[in-house]
Ligand code: FES
């Protein structure tokens with residue numbers, strides 16, 4: 494249990510908050526590059542700040558505060574020019590540093606443009622994602638996580654704005670026990686509901702949930718890049734890879750570099766599913782960042798009678814989503830009753846508190862990299878390297894991103910293409926995380 498004040502300190506991310514200061518030390522994904530190809534401007538809310546991402550006609554990306562300095566029109570409607578974004582109302586032009594370059598209605602000799610600058614933040618692209626940095630200078634390096642360097646793969650990006658605070662999503666990742674219930678026992682109940690209501694999923698990618706295998710032991714170790722989660726399932730032992738190697742949470746907000754949870758504000762989170770799919774014969778390689786397809790993942794909900802829409806929760810991502818969302822916009826942790834099986838959550842909260850203090854003391858928190866020599870192919874241990882027969886992991890399936898599970902599962906663009914080509918060889922479910 495936390496006090497109301499402790500909960501606020503851990504969950505609030507706006508400017509001037511301790512957790513906001515911690516998150517402002519990291520590059521955070523805000524969009525898929527392909528979104529800018531389709532539309533050159535995108536409204537972005539990040540860490541409680543309203544911004545506009547744009548691509549100008551020279552191909553330069555910029556991230557500006559959302560409102561024009563003149564009379565506050567939203568720059569989502571801005572016009573990309575050769576060297577920046579022009580406000581649609583009176584034509585003020587801004588470059589990617591936020592500097593105003595032109596005020597067409599003012600006298601040519603006016604020096605006013607040189608004295609107007611709006612907030613602007615650095616952005617960079619990597620394999621289909623646009624990352625932003627909202628923190629103080631000097632700007633750190635974008636981490637070079639080893640899973641992002643896979644060769645002979647194609648990437649896709651799934652996006653959803655989940656209407657709840659980021660912390661309840663991250664805490665779910667420190668809670669292995671939920672997988673046997675939510676993704677297996679409950680999954681079987683969903684199957685029953687679909688069958689009883691005549692709505693059994695006809696989706697070719699859907700597979701029945703595997704049997705429930707109880708956890709008999711869970712463990713959590715802080716390591717250099719985050720927390721390693723370990724488990725022994727009934728019938729297994731500590732010799733299993735799920736205990737020996739375990740699987741990682743990369744601090745502060747990633748699962749093995751493939752699922753990234755980005756605080757939009759205190760009550761919304763951008764969920765990014767970032768998946769690599771091995772290339773198959775005939776596949777065109779992805780050359781430009783905007784060759785990487787972007788798809789939306791639908792959120793679960795209820796119908797007009799208040800009945801759960803079971804088709805949206807027959808997969809792990811839908812199940813996790815309702816578990817996060819239904820705790821409320823910010824989970825009221827002063828009402829929670831943590832048990833022994835919640836010890837991973839306590840380990841994670843302690844690490845957050847420790848790393849907030851590091852920032853308050855003027856230091857660099859975990860996973861901030863400044864030396865290029867030390868930012869190369871950063872290794873993240875993962876049981877999937879060896880495969881885990883007990884829990885159902887297979888190296889190639891996990892590598893593939895899986896077509897279900899805590900991944901974006903059945904909605905993945907490339908996953909669906911590959912599965913269609915493979916007919917009956919659709920990969921089975923991998924473990925929830
Ligand atoms: S409001 Fe933007 S130029 Fe006037």
Ligand SMILES: [Fe+2]
Pocket residue numbers: 665671672675676809813899925926
């Ligand atoms: Fe889950």
